[in-house]
Amino acid sequence: MISFLDLKKINEPYETAFQQKLKSVLENGWYILGKEVETFEKAFAEYCGAKYCIVVGNGFDALVLIFKGYIELGKLQKGDEVIVPANTYIASILAILQADLVPVLVEPKLETYNINPDLIQEKITSKTKAILVVHLYGQLAEMEKINEIAEKNNLLIIQDSAQSHGVENQKSTAAYSFYPGKNLGCLGDGGAITTNDSALAKVLFTLRNYGSEKKYYNEYIGVNSRLDELQAGFLNLKLPNLDADNEKRRAIARRYLSEIKNEKIILPFWNFSNNHVFHLFVVRTENREDLQHYLSENNIQTVIHYPVPPHKQNAFQEWNHLSFPITEKIHNEVLSLPISPVLTETEIDFIIEILNQY
Numbered sequence: 001m002i003s004f005l006d007l008k009k010i011n012e013p014y015e016t017a018f019q020q021k022l023k024s025v026l027e028n029g030w031y032i033l034g035k036e037v038e039t040f041e042k043a044f045a046e047y048c049g050a051k052y053c054i055v056v057g058n059g060f061d062a063l064v065l066i067f068k069g070y071i072e073l074g075k076l077q078k079g080d081e082v083i084v085p086a087n088t089y090i091a092s093i094l095a096i097l098q099a100d101l102v103p104v105l106v107e108p109k110l111e112t113y114n115i116n117p118d119l120i121q122e123k124i125t126s127k128t129k130a131i132l133v134v135h136l137y138g139q140l141a142e143m144e145k146i147n148e149i150a151e152k153n154n155l156l157i158i159q160d161s162a163q164s165h166g167v168e169n170q171k172s173t174a175a176y177s178f179y180p181g182k183n184l185g186c187l188g189d190g191g192a193i194t195t196n197d198s199a200l201a202k203v204l205f206t207l208r209n210y211g212s213e214k215k216y217y218n219e220y221i222g223v224n225s226r227l228d229e230l231q232a233g234f235l236n237l238k239l240p241n242l243d244a245d246n247e248k249r250r251a252i253a254r255r256y257l258s259e260i261k262n263e264k265i266i267l268p269f270w271n272f273s274n275n276h277v278f279h280l281f282v283v284r285t286e287n288r289e290d291l292q293h294y295l296s297e298n299n300i301q302t303v304i305h306y307p308v309p310p311h312k313q314n315a316f317q318e319w320n321h322l323s324f325p326i327t328e329k330i331h332n333e334v335l336s337l338p339i340s341p342v343l344t345e346t347e348i349d350f351i352i353e354i355l356n357q358y
């Protein structure tokens with residue numbers, strides 16, 4: 001069976017280094033917010049071309065804390081509206097709600113799966129204060145157009161970069177996740193915020209730690225969302241290979257795009273720039289269950305990202321009557337092929353061959 005994502009194989013090359021890191025953390029006897037965290041914050045900020053990096057407990061917290069930080073700074077208020085793509089992973093929408101803000105869903109483009117900038121303006125009201133851009137499946141959204149709209153309407157831009165570590169041109173405040181399956185993953189939960197906004201960074205460094213800068217003195221109503229030394233240590237070992245891993249993903253994508261030739265399978269759009277890190281390689285097909293079954297019969301594991309759009313989830317019954325035809329079409333037709341950096345050439349050959357025989 002070609003597994004969709006072989007995490008064990010992804011982390012195998014680091015095994016000895018991980019064990020040494022565990023030993024060194026044990027020897028130091030310091031487990032939360034220490035040297036490993038500081039080192040990683042510096043390295044990841046530099047890697048992203050941002051002034052600041054604040055690590056937190058997971059990607060969801062990263063999003064929530066950005067919103068809470070802007071609320072503390074008076075740039076957002078409870079009840080403000082935030083534009084967000086209708087086909088995003090549910091975490092983006094839940095984070096807006098968690099910060100007492102109001103999500104406003106906008107349709108994506110069928111070709112890129114990213115928010116359609118031409119449909120944003122009509123959703124803007126006097127309460128709209130921010131756009132949460134999601135670089136879904138690893139592809140940079142149309143930032144030039146989105147930046148223009150944000151500037152014209154005086155909106156904040158926040159990026160959900162949980163699937164796009166290493167994509168160039170992510171210039172505004174961004175939330176990252178280091179969930180094990182992401183392009184940069186730790187051995188548990190982890191997340192980070194990158195920003196060039198020094199006032200926001202200052203608030204975030206305290207918000208993640210009970211709103212406290214000086215121990216037992218609290219400036220803000222904060223939360224507990226810290227990254228431990230061990231996870232930061234693992235990330236310090238993996239970060240130097242992120243670009244090479246992303247390049248492997250792009251190499252597989254290039255092969256899929258040029259060699260998969262089947263009328264029944266619609267391939268994703270890519271302009272062949274570094275604006276895509278292929279967290280996922282998502283095709284569309286009319287009879288998805290049939291294709292997934294066929295691939296599984298041929299020992300190729302696939303996953304659906306995602307089967308139910310947010311507005312059709314049981315959790316959002318008040319939205320169930322809404323209609324987002326592009327979003328619904330995407331959720332009915334998408335199927336993610338294996339694209340991890342540990343796939344072998346033989347496996348890629350086989351996947352292409354089986355798809356072309358379908």
Ligand SMILES: *Cc1c(COP(=O)(O)O)cnc(C)c1O
Nearest residue numbers: 058059060089091092162177179
């Ligand atoms: C994974 C993910 C998140 C949440 O990250 P966690 O670390 O799982 O909390 C948020 N947004 C998107 C688009 C994601 O893919």
